[in-house]
Amino acid sequence: MSRSARLLDLVQILRRHRRPVSGRMLADEMGVSIRTLYRDIATLQGQGAPIEGEAGLGYVLRPGFMLPPLMFSDEEIEAIVLGSRWVAKQPDKRLAAAAADALAKIAAVLPDDLREDLDATTLLVGPRSESVEAIDLGVVRKAIRDERKLGFLYSDAGGSTSKRMVWPFALAFFDKVRVMVAWCETRQDFRHFRADRISDLAATDIRYPRRRQAMLKEWRATLAASGQNGRKDTLR
Template sequence: MSRSERLLDLIQILHRHRRPVSGRTLAGEMGVSIRTLYRDIATLQGQGAPIEGEAGLGYVLKPGFMLPPLMFTDEEIEAIVLGSRWVAKQPDKRLAAAATDALSKIAAVLPDDLREDLDATTLLVGPGSGTVEAIDLGVVRQAIRDERKLGFLYRDAGGAASKRMVWPFALGFFDKVRVMVAWCEMRQDFRHFRADRMSGLSATDIRYPRRRQAMLKEWRATLDRPVQNASNNSED
């Protein structure tokens, strides 16, 4: 591995860590000596990378730092294109447009040879499921980001309707359906709601009383519990 590749890897590793990480941990991830790691940190800092910290305390890369024109392997390019093409075919129109725009921005900063590889990739995505939701999934995603309550009318598999007020914290994308994961005030438990059975979506300015990451962690824990002890948090 060349020194420039090693420096790029170090930046990418720092991007993955949101909190200060020790030099020994970084050196271990990169497979270099601690002395080499310290030299590489100093080199990046000298080139303007906003890396804060020092030996013994750990290092963190300040948010917002952008890499120069990007270099990708063939498989990384295929993963980017395939993922973007899949999202671009989802019913969430705003997210689909964002995927197309993101791919264009990436292409704009790639060297010419890699841009040609990106345009020529032959990994294709099949046609969408054709399922159309009556709600704007962009509203759901915004409520999740802002940690705000959502109200809506929900029809279960048997067609019975009920009004719900929920605390949304995750949105699952599957081939034929989109599923919102939320804490349901009526059920006082975690519930899964199919987007194609939701209507009358009403965004609120009411912040729910818990952090979404804490609820996500707790919900994941319920999935690991034995079936006989787990709460009934399947599709409502």
């Protein structure tokens, strides 16, 4: 492990503890000598990290300290690259472009050794399946962010079409389909809408009366209850 990675790990460990933790406990968790631990603490303090305490009393990291955004472990770099590459191949063109742009911005400011690791990662994403979605998923994402109602026509598995007005609060990305999770005014219940069955999507300026975080929490609770009752939740 490089010294920079070790310093990053030390900050992360200190973040997990709200009360002072002894140097010996920190050294044992990191697998280093107590002398190395003291040197690393002094280095971080010298770089501006608000670590309070001293040998024999323990150390604590004051709240609010922001880590330098360019320090990543090998696995963190792999996760960033893999996630960005996957999103870049999704049919949501604006989100795909944003993923590619974000990865380029990260690469542009990384230290040389980390940039090489990012470019050389061997975790690849296979070709995406062809999508037949005719709607702009960016409209759905914006409605979720702004907590606005959406109107559209929806075709069920049998081909029947109905007009819907919904309160969207989540968008799920599966390998072959995207699914909007929403409260449906017609059904007065949570419903899952496959994006490839939606047509005539219309954004509105009407704010729905509940917060999306509250609906997400309630929806998850209904899924858990359905599982406990032995029922299978299906895409609608």
